[in-house]
Amino acid sequence: MKKLLLLLAVTLFSNFSAFSQYKMENVSMTYGEEITEEKGKIIKIIGETNNKIYALGLKGKSDYFLKIFESKAMKLISNKPIVLPELKDKDIDFEEIVILNGRLYVIGSVYHRKDKVFTLVGIEYSEDGKLSNNMTTMFEAQVARSSDRGGFYFKTSPDEHMLLAMHTALYEKEDAMKYELKLFDPSLKPVFTNIEKVSYDDDKKDFEFTIADFDVNAKDDAFVVINESYRDKKKKEKVEKFQVFAFKNENGYKKDVIDINFTGKEIINCKMLSTSKNTVQLVGFYSSVRENGKANKELKGVYNATINLGTNTNDNLKFNEFDYATKVKLLGERRAKKGKDLKPLYIIHSIIEKNDGGLIVISEYRFVYVGQKQGIGPLGVQPITYTTNEMIVTSLKPDGSLDWSNVVAKDQSATVTVASLNFFGVGGGSSNFNVALGLSIPLGVMGKGPEYLSAIPIYKDGQLSILFNDNKKNKGITDIEEIKSLGNYNNAVPTVFVFDDKGQISRKDPEEAIKNELVIRPGIYYRKNEKEFLIYASRKSQDKLGRMVLQ
Numbered sequence: 001m002k003k004l005l006l007l008l009a010v011t012l013f014s015n016f017s018a019f020s021q022y023k024m025e026n027v028s029m030t031y032g033e034e035i036t037e038e039k040g041k042i043i044k045i046i047g048e049t050n051n052k053i054y055a056l057g058l059k060g061k062s063d064y065f066l067k068i069f070e071s072k073a074m075k076l077i078s079n080k081p082i083v084l085p086e087l088k089d090k091d092i093d094f095e096e097i098v099i100l101n102g103r104l105y106v107i108g109s110v111y112h113r114k115d116k117v118f119t120l121v122g123i124e125y126s127e128d129g130k131l132s133n134n135m136t137t138m139f140e141a142q143v144a145r146s147s148d149r150g151g152f153y154f155k156t157s158p159d160e161h162m163l164l165a166m167h168t169a170l171y172e173k174e175d176a177m178k179y180e181l182k183l184f185d186p187s188l189k190p191v192f193t194n195i196e197k198v199s200y201d202d203d204k205k206d207f208e209f210t211i212a213d214f215d216v217n218a219k220d221d222a223f224v225v226i227n228e229s230y231r232d233k234k235k236k237e238k239v240e241k242f243q244v245f246a247f248k249n250e251n252g253y254k255k256d257v258i259d260i261n262f263t264g265k266e267i268i269n270c271k272m273l274s275t276s277k278n279t280v281q282l283v284g285f286y287s288s289v290r291e292n293g294k295a296n297k298e299l300k301g302v303y304n305a306t307i308n309l310g311t312n313t314n315d316n317l318k319f320n321e322f323d324y325a326t327k328v329k330l331l332g333e334r335r336a337k338k339g340k341d342l343k344p345l346y347i348i349h350s351i352i353e354k355n356d357g358g359l360i361v362i363s364e365y366r367f368v369y370v371g372q373k374q375g376i377g378p379l380g381v382q383p384i385t386y387t388t389n390e391m392i393v394t395s396l397k398p399d400g401s402l403d404w405s406n407v408v409a410k411d412q413s414a415t416v417t418v419a420s421l422n423f424f425g426v427g428g429g430s431s432n433f434n435v436a437l438g439l440s441i442p443l444g445v446m447g448k449g450p451e452y453l454s455a456i457p458i459y460k461d462g463q464l465s466i467l468f469n470d471n472k473k474n475k476g477i478t479d480i481e482e483i484k485s486l487g488n489y490n491n492a493v494p495t496v497f498v499f500d501d502k503g504q505i506s507r508k509d510p511e512e513a514i515k516n517e518l519v520i521r522p523g524i525y526y527r528k529n530e531k532e533f534l535i536y537a538s539r540k541s542q543d544k545l546g547r548m549v550l551q
Contacts, residue, residue, distance in 0.1 A: 041057060042055045042536050043446035048071060049104075050127055053068070054069075056443070062444070066097070118141045122136045144174075162184065175202070213225045225272055279307060303317070358398045370383075382417070390410060415449065456535075471486050494510070518539050530550075533547070
């Protein structure tokens with residue numbers, strides 16, 4: 001099997017026709033010319049179609065720009081502000097921007113206080129960045145009140161042909177949550193709609209309801225994963241309802257309910273992966289449960305559930321405890337010997353389907369610290385620190401059991417300052433109901449530091465590599481006890497942890513830090529296919545769009 005060795009000893013290979021190209025052993029990074037138009041830093045690479053690359057820029061708090069690049073030269077050819085029209089004399093707020101079957105849409109929302117309706121609309125952009133005069137209403141969600149209007153969430157199909165959108169909102173007086181799911185075709189016409197309302201029962205102790213994940217596959221089938229749990233005080237046991245709702249194209253989008261049955265454990269989180277084998281893979285963390293039925297909440301290990309879409313059954317369910325070696329790296333030898341579990345501060349970063357049919361689950365330590373508010377009333381601001389530290393890499397066999405696990409040692413953080421009222425609009429949930437889909441870093445703070453954090457996982461020819469920014473003083477170090485924090489991310493150097501088929505790590509660093517080298521922003525990338533990525537890199541005020549190709 002050909003090994004992918006990502007040697008990030010970045011050497012200048014050539015400089016011609018406004019390109020800068022960096023050649024590495026099995027990876028090449030080619031950058032376009034410097035982006036001199038200062039209207040908005042890139043916060044999202046939307047995609048590539050019709051020989052153009054589209055990106056979203058943000059300047060200030062809410063001034064969004066559509067940036068259009070010529071594909072071959074990656075040269076900026078247009079940078080226009082996204083000016084959304086009014087709807088019923090109300091300003092439309094930017095929500096998302098997507099490409100569907102080569103057509104570009106900007107999506108926005110507006111709340112009508114009098115009618116208590118939260119509206120979502122889509123407006124098409126032409127290839128040259130002109131906003132259409134036609135507006136498509138996607139949602140008109142009736143809500144309880146302004147503060148409980150909820151939020152919208154989006155997923156595109158693997159072929160970027162369909163858009164799956166969800167709205168969730170609380171009804172606190174009714175102790176309920178309502179969520180509405182819609183699938184849209186490339187013209188933003190709804191293919192199906194499903195509305196659910198989940199009520200809270202006061203007799204159920206420790207009740208929690210979570211919309212864990214949702215997805216759309218290459219067959220235009222839609223899925224929702226829900227996890228409802230409570231403690232039966234009389235029986236002294238934990239009751240878990242862990243289900244997948246499947247809406248299949250071939251069945252006219254009739255709702256199928258697929259149960260995942262188990263006892264004695266609690267699901268902490270879940271991520272979904274639709275595969276080419278007509279299955280859906282669910283992975284996440286679980287915790288143990290005490291004899292009185294209370295969950296310990298700390299992370300015991302990683303589970304894997306395989307959903308067979310042909311039979312609508314859970315064919316396989318495995319719970320894999322973290323092994324001792326992994327716990328030593330994360331907790332230290334003393335705590336590992338005592339059998340301590342991990343704090344619930346890890347999210348599922350990504351899932352990769354291996355060549356043998358197994359999975360690689362990459363999770364990341366992520367913590368958000370909200371500092372003390374400064375200023376008075378709506379003019380107040382708050383510092384928010386995003387921390388993305390070590391990553392746990394878990395390789396699972398095709399049957400869901402543990403193959404190997406290891407830890408990527410990194411220590412990263414970035415602080416941004418935001419308007420205090422804006423921050424609390426992010427995410428969604430209460431003590432009883434929550435939407436796990438809202439855990440990602442919001443677009444509004446990208447471009448200010450968090451985009452330098454986290455990592456880009458790369459899988460080719462059966463080999464996993466993880467690329468991230470690091471402190472140059474950590475060269476050659478893989479021990480989590482010895483690493484230094486990233487520090488100034490503008491001075492970061494790229495590094496890659498390469499895993500062999502037993503999970504052993506070899507670290508590849510630049511031979512020496514190159515002065516004025518571009519720094520990749522791992523939080524902003526677009527994966528075209530398994531061999532090609534669109535990336536974004538910068539150095540102080542210098543910004544470039546790039547293409548990373550695995551050879």
